[in-house]
Amino acid sequence: MKIAIASGKGGTGKTFVSTNLFKAFKDLGYSALLVDADVECPNSLLFYKLKKVDETIVKEYRPIIHSEKCVYCGLCADYCEYNAIFYVPELKQIKLLPNLCHGCKACSVACQYGAIEDSNTEIGIVSSYIDKGKNLYFEGRLKEGSVSTIPMIKSTITQASKQLSDFILIDSPPGTSCPFIQTSIRSDFVILVTEPTPYGLSDLRQAILTLDSMNKSYGVIINRAGLGNMDLYDYLSENNIQILGEIPFSKEIARIYTQGDLVYDKMEDMNLLYRELCKKIINYGNSLS
Amino acid sequence: MKVAITSKGNTLESVLDSRFGRCSYFAFYDTESKKLEFVKNPNLNVNEGAGPLSVKLIASYGVKKAVSGEFGFKIKSLMDDLSIQMIVVNEEKTIGEIVELLNK
Structure with a gap:
């Protein structure tokens, strides 16, 4: 019990x-x-x-974002329920905000360009x-x-x-x-x-x-x-x-x-x-x- | 140069909103063309990450300076990376007064 x-x-x-x-x-x-x-x-x-x-x-899961492979389509940021991907296409800026990330892996599913690498953090x-x-x-x-x-x-x-x-x-x-x-x-x-x-x-x-x-x-x-x-x-x-x-x-x-x-x-x-x-x-x- | 000012309303008489990520409006002011535009903050009621989303918003407007009452710890490094200068105003000032100061 x-x-x-x-x-x-x-x-x-x-x-x-x-x-x-x-x-x-x-x-x-x-x-x-x-x-x-x-x-x-x-x-x-x-x-x-x-x-x-x-x-x-x-x-826990944390994505690694490879900006050199990113086409700035914004799908990963759209998929992220927690706004943990900071994404400014006008300035070609994309990065993970680790403190907002809940490790759900939706961004990894979203990305079709290999820009998101799966990884885990302690x-x-x-x-x-x-x-x-x-x-x-x-x-x-x-x-x-x-x-x-x-x-x-x-x-x-x-x-x-x-x-x-x-x-x-x-x-x-x-x-x-x-x-x-x-x-x-x-x-x-x-x-x-x-x-x-x-x-x-x-x-x-x-x-x-x-x-x-x-x-x-x-x-x-x-x-x-x-x-x-x-x-x-x-x-x-x-x-x-x-x-x-x-x-x-x-x-x-x-x-x-x-x-x-x-x-x-x-x-x-x-x-x-x-x-x-x-x-x-x-x-x-x-x-x- | 474009400046973003956090505002409680959408007029020159509106006062500065002391919160950055969850302000009511952004006043975008162009110091060269002297044009002023108010945009309702779409990130006011998001559960998490209002600060970074608002940085994204002002960055997409090409802003180089942001005026607010406070900037949270989650966004300071983002603003630095994008070379957006942060200006903290602690007094209760109207948007009109801040625009005047920017023109001096």
Whole structure:
């Protein structure tokens, strides 16, 4: 079962929930895999002592334009949905704007004059790691300067999914646009982590509307409970949305987290909370089969 | 010499549009013939790449100078390659006032 840990708002505690939940699943005797798909700034593996076992360079299509063969017909620029081919026939100028290119290869199909050469460029690296208990971890890391976030996320999840595991936990990128959609769409269940502030609620609403439109199952974890106001709770109860757990707004939790430790290991009530969370997810998984 | 000025409207009284790629109109002014022509920006609502498409547009008009409030990072190198000089105007000026300055 694949579980995305996502949020609308950034900084609500996706990594906090992912890292602790992962440990809880393993303690309950399940095989679990932690995947950091927040490819623009992956950091969930900081919480474990790991050894790298493998890495795969992820590449994406980028055309090479040979202007000496170009007849300036403009068909490649017409085919390009993303306006990634800068083309001024009056000045005999043609070139690729790599940051706009999505690697769809339409330009290559368009060109009948051999002016477009197929080629691939590195967009990032998917690494796999192992801990002392032989548990596997995957991390997708986008190359500096690359804007190909989506292909990087897809590749990270695809590679991790080849592993046999009871639970694959996907620490997702923030937001509610493409990166969020691409992680959620590849998951059987989405845990939305939010906080009871106006910002948390506003972004959670967007995330929920998005997941509803995708017919995805989800539940909500309220982090920093006690902060803000009750609007979030009203919204969740009005819409019959399941609260999977509440993590209190606490200095102790923040202290443990910022030291790189797991509250699951250090705080009894948090240990219990995460075990309960596991059971809820397991029950949900059983209800599917 | 031809100059492109980004404009919010299509009259001399219209003010400079501070955005380059997604401006409402381009005012093309020829400093020799003193002719002024307004062209609605066809790239106003494209999803991506409005800047480079607008560079293509003004380049096809033979422009050598562009006046706007701001030029994005995607287009600066394109403008340099085509030897189109970029002039940034931060004050709220009308097209008429900018044309006057170009004639000085």
